[in-house]
Structures are given as C-alpha cells and as structure tokens.
Amino acid sequence: MSRIGKLPIEIPSGVVVKFNDDRVVSVKGPLGELQQKIAPEIEVEVNDNQVTFNRLGETKNHKALHGLYRSLVNNMVIGVSKGFEKKLELVGVGYRAELLPNNVLDLVLGYSHHTYLQLPPEVKVEAKSDKRSNPTVTLQCIDKQLLGHVAAKIRSFRKPEPYKGKGIKFVGEVLRRKAGKAAAK
Numbered sequence: 722m723s724r725i726g727k728l729p730i731e732i733p734s735g736v737v738v739k740f741n742d743d744r745v746v747s748v749k750g751p752l753g754e755l756q757q758k759i760a761p762e763i764e765v766e767v768n769d770n771q772v773t774f775n776r777l778g779e780t781k782n783h784k785a786l787h788g789l790y791r792s793l794v795n796n797m798v799i800g801v802s803k804g805f806e807k808k809l810e811l812v813g814v815g816y817r818a819e820l821l822p823n824n825v826l827d828l829v830l831g832y833s834h835h836t837y838l839q840l841p842p843e844v845k846v847e848a849k850s851d852k853r854s855n856p857t858v859t860l861q862c863i864d865k866q867l868l869g870h871v872a873a874k875i876r877s878f879r880k881p882e883p884y885k886g887k888g889i890k891f892v893g894e895v896l897r898r899k900a901g902k903a904a905a906k
Contacts, residue, residue, distance in 0.1 A: 725791055726774050726791045735750060735802065736748065736750040736751075736801060738794075740765045744760075746772075748800075752802065753863045755801060755863065757790070757797060763776055763783075774794075800862075800865055804861055805861070805865045807859075807860045809858045810890055811830070824839065824844075826838045826846060826858070843863070846860055847861075875889060876890070881896050
C-alpha cells in the first residue's frame with residue numbers, strides 16, 4: 722500500500738467533507754469551500770470523523786493516484802480550516818512592492834519599467850516595506866496549489882542570482898552562492 726494513501730484524514734471540527742455520485746469531493750470550512758474531482762480508480766469513504774482512500778488495483782498508476790488524491794484532499798481540509806501562507810522577500814537596492822486597487826501587485830525590480838501582476842481574487846496579498854530591511858510580500862489563500870502557482874509567478878520576474886543573491890526569494894530559502902572572479906586564482 723501507499724504509505725501516504727493509506728493514512729486516514731482526520732476531519733477537524735467545523736469542517737464538512739462530502740463525496741457525491743459525480744466523484745467530486747467537496748470540503749467546506751470556516752475559511753471557504755473547495756472541490757476536487759476524483760479518478761474512478763480510487764474509492765473514497767467519508768466516515769464519522771475520517772476520510773479514507775482505497776485503490777481498486779495494484780498497477781503503478783493506481784498506486785500513484787492513491788497517494789495523490791489523499792494529499793490533495795488533505796491540503797483542502799487544512800486550507801479551509803487554517804489556510805496557507807507564503808512569504809517572498811525582495812533583495813536588491815530599490816526593489817519595492819506595492820498593492821494597487823483591484824488586487825494588482827506593482828513590483829519595482831531594477832528594470833526600466835514597473836512589473837504589474839493581476840492576482841486572483843482568492844489570494845490575499847500584503848506588501849510590507851520597513852526601513853533597514855528588505856520588502857516582503859505575504860500571500861494567503863485556502864488553495865495550496867493556487868498559492869504556490871502565484872508565488873512561483875512572482876518569483877519568476879527576478880529569480881535570485883548566485884553571486885550577490887539579488888532577486889525575489891522565499892523567506893527562509895537557502896541560496897547556493899558562488900565565489901566571484903577573485904576566487905578563481
């Protein structure tokens with residue numbers, strides 16, 4: 722059995738999980754509601770306080786889907802009860818982030834122009850610039866996949882470079898640094 726797939730998901734109080742005939746799992750909690758379609762190779766059982774997943778076959782694909790759908794539904798349960806958060810740090814002289822109306826993020830990243838990103842309405846953003854520290858962008862959402870996609874999109878505008886570390890990085894991310902020209906001799 723899949724080590725992840727065989728683990729049951731504990732449903733916290735205030736969260737309702739339903740599995741209907743259309744093979745859709747819907748999870749509703751205090752922060753919102755999420756839905757996920759389940760492949761026909763996986764059976765879902767919603768008991769009193771737990772959700773369990775069983776696979777119908779022993780092929781490699783069945784085993785992969787077993788762990789996948791368990792992880793997706795677990796992330797949905799955590800998302801609607803607690804939510805997810807990612808923090809990005811802008812490292813560089815003159816780098817700034819500002820939230821404009823209509824959920825538009827304005828980034829100044831050392832280019833000759835501003836970079837604008839229209840964010841989905843599900844993602845909540847906070848841009849913070851304090852003196853003597855790098856600007857940070859905090860993203861919050863109940864959908865872990867959407868949050869990761871938006872964070873990766875923001876990071877792709879200016880990835881951290883290996884010499885000085887300038888760019889957009891996740892808070893706590895360890896960058897692999899390189900020595901400059903002087904270390905070559």
